[in-house]
Every structure is written in structure tokens, then in C-alpha cells.
Amino acid sequence: MSGGLALQSNPAPIVACTIARDVQIFDLLIDDIEAELGEAWGDLSFLEAQTFLNQPDAETLEFVAIAIDDEDEPEIELVCSIIRLAKSKDIKVMLIAEDVSPAALHKLLQSGTDDFVPYPLLERAFHDSLARIRSNTPAPAEIGDHVSEGAESIQPTTTDIKDHVLFAVQSMAGGTGATTLAVNLAWELANIDKKLSPSVCLLDLDLQFGSTSTYLDLPRREVIYEVLSDAQTMDVDAFKQALLSFNQRLSVFTAPSDILPLDIIGQEEVKALLRLARETFDVVVVDMPSTIVGWSETVMNEADVYFATLELDMRSAQNTMRFIKALQAEGLPTDKMHYVLNRAPRNLDLSGKGRVKRLAESLDIELKTQLPDGTKQVSQACDHGVPLADMARKNPLRKEILKLAKTLHEAIAVQAVAR
Ligand SMILES: Nc1ncnc2c1ncn2[C@@H]1O[C@H](COP(=O)(O)OP(=O)(O)O)[C@@H](O)[C@H]1O
Ligand SMILES: [Mg+2]
Incomplete structure (x- = not known):
């Protein structure tokens, strides 16, 4: 340029x-x-x-x-x-x-x-x-539904989601933005369409240091521990009781109030919990711990897309390399993996772009989703307990997450229509 x-x-x-x-x-x-x-x-x-x-x-x-x-x-x-x-x-x-x-x-x-x-x-x-x-052909619609109040909104006809999808997000190295992505992606999906937004549940399975409740200013509840341990025998109503609502649009299963060992639950409990969430909601977004645990495999197998966040540094590169090796050794589904480069260099930063290319080549992965640095506004929104969309709508990170949410929403709609 x-x-x-x-x-x-x-x-x-x-x-x-x-x-x-x-x-x-x-x-x-x-x-x-x-x-x-x-x-x-x-x-x-x-x-x-x-x-x-x-x-x-x-x-x-x-x-x-x-x-x-x-x-x-x-x-x-x-x-x-x-x-x-x-x-x-x-x-x-x-x-x-x-x-x-x-x-x-x-x-x-x-x-x-x-x-x-x-x-x-x-x-x-x-x-x-x-x-x-x-x-020389004019646009099919002059004014879309994005225009502020008063403009006639044009509703797509295919966004009535009939299928229930599950996205998971895991950080390849602590602090690379997995929770930020999970929270904001869940919120964007829950607000993606004025009338036909999917119902969305954010499930915090980072049992020890889960921070979705901090990022959305929700209390951590004692009851979570019981739900986790009784998931296999629990019905949908009991599961719903354990959820908290953020602004009436997003249901959140927060991490427990106390720090628990990650193996306090096993594959069967996690499977049951995911089934309950999937039965109840159109879209489930799971925030995973950054470590690999016994039930990581369960979530990976259940997920439609498994996002892994990393940054452009040696720490992320080496962890991601080890993560990929572990996936391959265990025969886990690598095709669901979607690597997300957070704090990616700007378009005009050519040397940064070169480093991204080399990182992707050395790991043999694609880095199609790149999230920009959203500056201090991001941690400020986290500290205030609100999603970026509500506090910094025009933040570049928010815009990129919205773009991702739209792409996912379209893919879900296409899948739903195909069935
Ligand atoms: N793209 C970004 N721009 C600015 N700040 C970010 C960005 N991504 C994450 N952060 C900040 O970095 C910190 C760690 O993010 P978090 O999502 O909790 O990481 P993780 O879940 O991977 O450990 C938070 O304070 C968050 O606000
Ligand atoms: Mg996190």
C-alpha cells in the first residue's frame, strides 16, 4: 500500500x-x-x-x-x-x-x-x-440491517440454526488470548443477528484459573462443583439451574469457586456435560485449560472446531510444536484444529508478516485467523467485566472476532440447510 x-x-x-x-x-x-x-x-x-x-x-x-x-x-x-x-x-x-x-x-x-x-x-x-x-450492476440491497435503528432490516432466511455446534478454545501458552477469544466469540455469536441469533452457552472448563466469570463480571458458584461431579446423572433442567445469564443473551457455566484439581472430572463427566450443553443450546463455546488433561481428548473429539491461540514468539512456537506432536501421537483429529495467531503484526509490517509465514511453515499449519493487538482497551474491558462489543465496538480485535463469528455463523447456517 x-x-x-x-x-x-x-x-x-x-x-x-x-x-x-x-x-x-x-x-x-x-x-x-x-x-x-x-x-x-x-x-x-x-x-x-x-x-x-x-x-x-x-x-x-x-x-x-x-x-x-x-x-x-x-x-x-x-x-x-x-x-x-x-x-x-x-x-x-x-x-x-x-x-x-x-x-x-x-x-x-x-x-x-x-x-x-x-x-x-x-x-x-x-x-x-x-x-x-x-x-455495471447495482447492489442488490441499498441499505442493510447494519444501519442504525429506523432502517428496514433485511433478515437472512437461512440462519435458523437446527444443528448444535461446539467450539473449543485452548491457549498454546498462557496469556495468548484463548479466554478473550472464547468470551468475545460467544458474545458476538449470541448477538449476530437481531432476530435469529443462536442461543449460546459459554462453558468454562479451565477449572483452576478459569476467568470467563471475571471477564463477564459473574460470580463463581459453589453449585458448579456438584454439577461437574454429578453430570452423568443430571438432567437438562438441573444443568440450566447451574448457568448464569449475561445480559439475558449469553448463558455461562463458570469455573468453580475453589481451585480444583483438573482430574476431579473424567472423560465421562465431560462427555455428559457437553451433551447437556449441546442439547440445550445451538452453539456451545468451551474455554479449555492451557494444559492437556485426561479429558482434553474428549472435548477435541466432540468439537466441531478446536481453536488454538498462539503468539509470534518462541514460547508459543515450541509449545504448539509439542501440542501437534501429542495430537499426532494420540491419533487425535488434527483436521479440526484451527490455529489463531493473536497479537499478529499489522498488514504493513512486512518483516512481521515474513515471521508469521516462517512460523506457519515451520509448524506446517495455516494461520488464517490473525487477531490484531487490541491495545489496553482489551484488558480494560476484561477488568470491567464486559465484552469488547459493549465497551470498545470499534476496537480492531473486536472487529476481527466479529468477522470470525460471522464466518462461523454462515458456516453453521449452510450446514443446517444442508441437513
Ligand atoms: N489481541 C489482544 N490485544 C490486547 N490484549 C489482549 C489481546 N488478547 C488478549 N489480551 C489480554 O491478554 C491477557 C491474557 O488474555 P487471556 O485471554 O486471559 O489469555 P489465555 O486465556 O490464553 O491465558 C488479558 O489481559 C487480555 O485482556
Ligand atoms: Mg484462559
Whole structure:
């Protein structure tokens, strides 16, 4: 990617530009435009765009991607004038908007926008929009359900989950963000759709230092110990009694109040507990201890996807190597493993990207999901006992977890329809 100033001296022909207050806020857009165009694009601020679009250099532009959020609303007239200017130069306009009022959106669309995509960008949304722009077909829906209150929401018809899925998260080295991912993923899934969100249960099986209750400000309860030991004879109603609700949307089975030996439960109890949770909820998210225990295998076999979080350091690399060896030695299902690189280097950090590539190659794994550093906001949200979505909606870590939740939710819906 080239910056606004570097844009003019870049020898590669630039075919597109992003135009935003600060394009770094829209990191999903950066990822997608890079995937489509490689280096052949630049980024401009609103003021730079006004100047640049009037220069001869702008003639090579095929389209501009204007990205705005609610903070840009006071500047809406400026943005509209940029859209009109681009159109007068025969440059296509893609509008990417987050939390913009329907009235502002209407104005922007009226100014000549060729295609509109809501932000955060869903999988392939940018790709499809670009295809529409290139083939001159308008977007199928102008305003999606992401637009704040008042806009008609468009409900997908296939998200009525009939199958019950289980995700587990384990840290390859303590502190690599497994619990952060489990808690926030569970919360995003529980809120994924205004009307058809799945019912979600977060099960904290890190029996000793489980911190889901801290991260969601829920009390640890004595009763958990009984449920764990009686799981095999317990019915769904008794299981439900042991759950706590977070904001009426997420049910949580917290870790016990006292530190218990991890082998206080065995494979049969864990199996029974997972069955109860699965019977009761559409989606179960299990937060695992970072150590391997007797019943890790049980959870691995039951899980649909088993997430393993790691970071870009020697500690994670070596632990993950040993973890993979153990899986192979025990004949455990390696195909369910989904490795998540937390605190991943930014897109523009090329040496960091090189290190990620080498890490993945040396472990012979894919690191498709990479979570950015979410700064202090993340631990602050944990300390306040609220999910990131409720305290720091625009945090880059939150956005990436939301993206993951959407992908999983779509996969669940597809699976449900296929059955
Ligand atoms: N991507 C991130 N950006 C910033 N802080 C993070 C990130 N991931 C995790 N943290 C913080 O790191 C600490 C450890 O995270 P946690 O999820 O409890 O790790 P684990 O469960 O793997 O031991 C927490 O304070 C959490 O807020
Ligand atoms: Mg943890």
C-alpha cells in the first residue's frame, strides 16, 4: 500500500484509491483491497482526494472506495462533493459505511455512488461489490440491517440454526488470548443477528484459573462443583439451574469457586456435560485449560472446531510444536484444529508478516485467523467485566472476532440447510 503522498511517485499504475478520514480504522478494507489489487492502490484523506481527483494522475483510476463511519457525518457534504467530483471524472464510486444514519446514507447514494457495502465487510463483500462495479450492476440491497435503528432490516432466511455446534478454545501458552477469544466469540455469536441469533452457552472448563466469570463480571458458584461431579446423572433442567445469564443473551457455566484439581472430572463427566450443553443450546463455546488433561481428548473429539491461540514468539512456537506432536501421537483429529495467531503484526509490517509465514511453515499449519493487538482497551474491558462489543465496538480485535463469528455463523447456517 502507498500513502497519500507516496501515491504520485509510485511507478505501479494505481487503479483505485481509498478515501477516508483514516483508512487504518477500516483495516478489513485494507485487507480486501490488497487481496484484489495488490499494490495498485493508494489511500487519500478527504482533502487530498479533492486535490488529487482534479489532477491528470487521477485519470488511471478505475474506482475509489470511500469509507466513512458515524464520526464523518458532520462532513457529509464534503463526502458528497467528492463523490460528484469522482463521477464527473468517470471514476466509479464504492461507498463503505459503518453506523451512518439512514438520512446521511440516502444523501451519499443520491450523489452518484455506484455500489454500497456495509462495514465491517463480510467475507467476499468487497470482492462482490467490485464485480458489480465492473459489470455495471447495482447492489442488490441499498441499505442493510447494519444501519442504525429506523432502517428496514433485511433478515437472512437461512440462519435458523437446527444443528448444535461446539467450539473449543485452548491457549498454546498462557496469556495468548484463548479466554478473550472464547468470551468475545460467544458474545458476538449470541448477538449476530437481531432476530435469529443462536442461543449460546459459554462453558468454562479451565477449572483452576478459569476467568470467563471475571471477564463477564459473574460470580463463581459453589453449585458448579456438584454439577461437574454429578453430570452423568443430571438432567437438562438441573444443568440450566447451574448457568448464569449475561445480559439475558449469553448463558455461562463458570469455573468453580475453589481451585480444583483438573482430574476431579473424567472423560465421562465431560462427555455428559457437553451433551447437556449441546442439547440445550445451538452453539456451545468451551474455554479449555492451557494444559492437556485426561479429558482434553474428549472435548477435541466432540468439537466441531478446536481453536488454538498462539503468539509470534518462541514460547508459543515450541509449545504448539509439542501440542501437534501429542495430537499426532494420540491419533487425535488434527483436521479440526484451527490455529489463531493473536497479537499478529499489522498488514504493513512486512518483516512481521515474513515471521508469521516462517512460523506457519515451520509448524506446517495455516494461520488464517490473525487477531490484531487490541491495545489496553482489551484488558480494560476484561477488568470491567464486559465484552469488547459493549465497551470498545470499534476496537480492531473486536472487529476481527466479529468477522470470525460471522464466518462461523454462515458456516453453521449452510450446514443446517444442508441437513
Ligand atoms: N489481541 C489482544 N490485544 C490486547 N490484549 C489482549 C489481546 N488478547 C488478549 N489480551 C489480554 O491478554 C491477557 C491474557 O488474555 P487471556 O485471554 O486471559 O489469555 P489465555 O486465556 O490464553 O491465558 C488479558 O489481559 C487480555 O485482556
Ligand atoms: Mg484462559
